[in-house]
Amino acid sequence: MGRCASSPRGKRRIDRLLSVKKNPPIVQCIVLSILFVAACAYQVCATIFAFPGFLDPQAAAWPFVPDYSNGQPEVEFAHTNTIEAGIHNDDVITAVNGRPFTGLAVYGEEISKAKPGEIFEVTVRSPNSTAERTIGVTLSAPPRQLNWPWLWSGC
Numbered sequence: 001m002g003r004c005a006s007s008p009r010g011k012r013r014i015d016r017l018l019s020v021k022k023n024p025p026i027v028q029c030i031v032l033s034i035l036f037v038a039a040c041a042y043q044v045c046a047t048i049f050a051f052p053g054f055l056d057p058q059a060a061a062w063p064f065v066p067d068y069s070n071g072q073p074e075v076e077f078a079h080t081n082t083i084e085a086g087i088h089n090d091d092v093i094t095a096v097n098g099r100p101f102t103g104l105a106v107y108g109e110e111i112s113k114a115k116p117g118e119i120f121e122v123t124v125r126s127p128n129s130t131a132e133r134t135i136g137v138t139l140s141a142p143p144r145q146l147n148w149p150w151l152w153s154g155c
Helices: 008-019 026-050 080-085 104-113 149-153
Strands: 065-069 072-076 092-096 119-125 132-138
Touching: 072 092, 080 132, 092 104
Parallel strands: none
Antiparallel strands: 065 072, 092 119, 119 132
């Protein structure tokens, strides 16, 4: 006769198996935590290496955020000095610093090379127009909220 869970002998066996206390996997958790910290440190260093000006405290603040809407690159979240220069939200971006705007990487490369106080040239057109206009925006320094020098000094 086979053992089944409904028999008294089977119930005792299941209760015995369930009552066995196992030690928590402390060593595995410590090793995984160390690996996680190492992976995070590697990612931060890789980001700093790939985008050297990204966390640079001397980098210029973005005058606007480029975004795609209806398949066209548009200005979003334009700062006050950008609006005063003549670039408005929803304007279509056609070039940045003389380079045709072929993707977000063009903007990222040009803004990473720029420093506060420099003129950042953006060629835009209104959403309902074909007439392009090139406007120079004076770049400002980013707001000082974080101090990151320890990040790139150790990589």
